[in-house]
Amino acid sequence: MTSRILHWADGAEFAGTSDRWADVTNPATGKVSGRLALADPDDAAQVIASAVQAQEAWAETSLARRTQVLFAFRELLNARRPELAQIITAEHGKVHSDSLGEIARGLEVVEFACGISHLLKGGHTEAASTGVDVHSKRVPLGVVGVISPFNFPAMVPMWFFPIAIAAGNSVVLKPSEKDPSASLWIAKLWKEAGLPDGVFNVLQGDKVAVDALLTSPDVASISFVGSTPIAEYVYRTASEHGKRVQALGGAKNHMLVLPDADLDLAADAAVSAGYGSAGERCMAISVLVAVDSIADDLVTRISERTRTLLIGDGAAGSEREADMGPLVTRAHRDRIAGLIGSGESAGAKLVIDGRSVSARGDEDGFWLGPTLFDHVSSEMEIYREEIFGPVLCVVRVPSYEAGVELINANAYGNGTAIFTNDGGAARRFEKDVEVGMIGVNVPVPVPVAYYSFGGWKRSLFGDTHAHGTEGVHFFTRGKVVTTRWIDPANRPAGGLDLGFP
Numbered sequence: 001m002t003s004r005i006l007h008w009a010d011g012a013e014f015a016g017t018s019d020r021w022a023d024v025t026n027p028a029t030g031k032v033s034g035r036l037a038l039a040d041p042d043d044a045a046q047v048i049a050s051a052v053q054a055q056e057a058w059a060e061t062s063l064a065r066r067t068q069v070l071f072a073f074r075e076l077l078n079a080r081r082p083e084l085a086q087i088i089t090a091e092h093g094k095v096h097s098d099s100l101g102e103i104a105r106g107l108e109v110v111e112f113a114c115g116i117s118h119l120l121k122g123g124h125t126e127a128a129s130t131g132v133d134v135h136s137k138r139v140p141l142g143v144v145g146v147i148s149p150f151n152f153p154a155m156v157p158m159w160f161f162p163i164a165i166a167a168g169n170s171v172v173l174k175p176s177e178k179d180p181s182a183s184l185w186i187a188k189l190w191k192e193a194g195l196p197d198g199v200f201n202v203l204q205g206d207k208v209a210v211d212a213l214l215t216s217p218d219v220a221s222i223s224f225v226g227s228t229p230i231a232e233y234v235y236r237t238a239s240e241h242g243k244r245v246q247a248l249g250g251a252k253n254h255m256l257v258l259p260d261a262d263l264d265l266a267a268d269a270a271v272s273a274g275y276g277s278a279g280e281r282c283m284a285i286s287v288l289v290a291v292d293s294i295a296d297d298l299v300t301r302i303s304e305r306t307r308t309l310l311i312g313d314g315a316a317g318s319e320r321e322a323d324m325g326p327l328v329t330r331a332h333r334d335r336i337a338g339l340i341g342s343g344e345s346a347g348a349k350l351v352i353d354g355r356s357v358s359a360r361g362d363e364d365g366f367w368l369g370p371t372l373f374d375h376v377s378s379e380m381e382i383y384r385e386e387i388f389g390p391v392l393c394v395v396r397v398p399s400y401e402a403g404v405e406l407i408n409a410n411a412y413g414n415g416t417a418i419f420t421n422d423g424g425a426a427r428r429f430e431k432d433v434e435v436g437m438i439g440v441n442v443p444v445p446v447p448v449a450y451y452s453f454g455g456w457k458r459s460l461f462g463d464t465h466a467h468g469t470e471g472v473h474f475f476t477r478g479k480v481v482t483t484r485w486i487d488p489a490n491r492p493a494g495g496l497d498l499g500f501p
């Protein structure tokens with residue numbers, strides 16, 4: 001059964017007038033499950049107009065009322081997590097528990113945004129000069145655009161819109177065309193929570209929709225998450241159009257294992273972080289950097305664990321949930337299978353080949369099993385490319401120094417981890433490594449909502465990370481007011497003075 005997946009504007013579904021449509025598939029069956037409206041520029045203009053119309057009144061709504069809506073949204077989302085998880089699994093393919101996990105991390109940001117009254121407090125200085133007080137405030141930007149990738153259809157939009165809305169902005173979300181239904185479910189939830197129509201809008205589509213947001217004079221800022229080439233394009237284009245931009249890009253996350261680490265825990269972590277969500281996480285571990293003396297032992301432990309994984313349809317209801325679901329699309333699966341071939345030809349040792357997977361599920365699903373390469377070197381394509389799939393590459397290094405050098409030479413700087421029981425080495429790593437998010441014996445160090453999420457180098461364009469206080473800063477503009485009230489009992493002398501005050 002296929003459904004029509006539309007835009008959302010003025011608090012209702014909106015079909016638009018474009019005649020461009022795209023298929024949405026269930027990756028576990030390979031079957032088309034929906035037909036997605038792809039916006040043309042006129043549709044985009046209408047959705048943006050809905051956001052413009054609603055924004056001023058929303059910004060003038062009291063903080064108490066705005067916070068009530070945020071709390072209501074939090075309650076509804078919390079109560080209905082399984083419904084949303086089902087939608088995510090059906091279009092993305094990740095297993096049900098993993099879909100619940102991304103909702104939990106998104107919910108954290110909603111909870112953070114519930115404290116917006118505190119977060120928006122300005123400063124006040126009495127008598128900065130005689131009879132002169134100064135105060136600061138932060139005001140909303142207006143209409144903000146959020147453009148999200150396929151791999152977290154609920155969590156990544158939630159990195160941005162709860163804070164943006166709480167701060168008094170209206171939002172146009174452009175979700176990934178691969179798994180767009182979560183966005184509409186969320187739009188309906190906002191309505192139920194009492195958010196006025198037009199404050200949260202969804203624009204479905206591809207590059208045409210993105211370009212409309214990047215160039216519209218009515219859109220004040222762009223928050224983008226996706227691959228590095230598109231992040232760079234978005235950053236450049238939106239900046240040229242005078243917008244504030246944060247554009248988070250791709251990743252190649254390394255996990256360095258030192259000889260004194262607990263190798264069982266390190267192997268557990270490598271398998272969980274490498275193959276969770278079929279490796280389609282921007283914080284997945286894709287490169288395991290093993291110091292020579294323990295490399296053989298570690299690869300053995302990783303391969304033993306990898307062979308126990310169950311690959312299959314991740315929908316809820318099975319007796320034993322699969323560990324890993326399918327890849328998001330057939331094209332993505334085939335691309336990764338091609339990269340596995342390239343690693344083999346380049347001379348890396350293919351310890352486990354995911355191309356010959358036996359999966360529990362429909363034979364037309366986009367299956368690819370976990371793949372393990374050993375003896376990978378930094379000039380190989382499988383090392384240089386962001387594979388974004390269940391492929392773990394082991395690079396062997398002679399020392400800690402060589403491991404850090406490898407990580408720092410990489411073009412990306414999103415996340416990294418060190419596994420060691422040596423506090424001094426971990427402390428040194430924290431200082432030496434040129435990466436935005438670092439784990440010490442934690443393989444996927446996604447910051448909690450009250451800190452900010454973002455990488456370095458080609459993993460982020462712009463200087464502001466997502467959520468936490470940086471998020472509040474991004475979605476507001478500062479004003480500083482200098483005030484002199486005339487007190488008749490202490491009236492200033494007056495008179496002309498052309499000197500700099």
Ligand code: NAD
Pocket residue numbers: 147148149150151152156174175176177205206207210211225226227228230231248249250251281282386388414455459
């Ligand atoms: P993508 O770059 O293909 O798409 C992201 C968004 O950009 C989508 O909404 C898509 O419709 C739009 N888009 C695609 N091509 C475009 C074009 N030519 N012009 C304008 N817009 C375009 O990314 P994806 O495949 O959906 O997601 C996976 C990527 O996202 C990976 O590279 C992953 O590392 C990255 N990612 C990064 C983070 C992070 O925090 N740094 C988080 C999640 C995902």
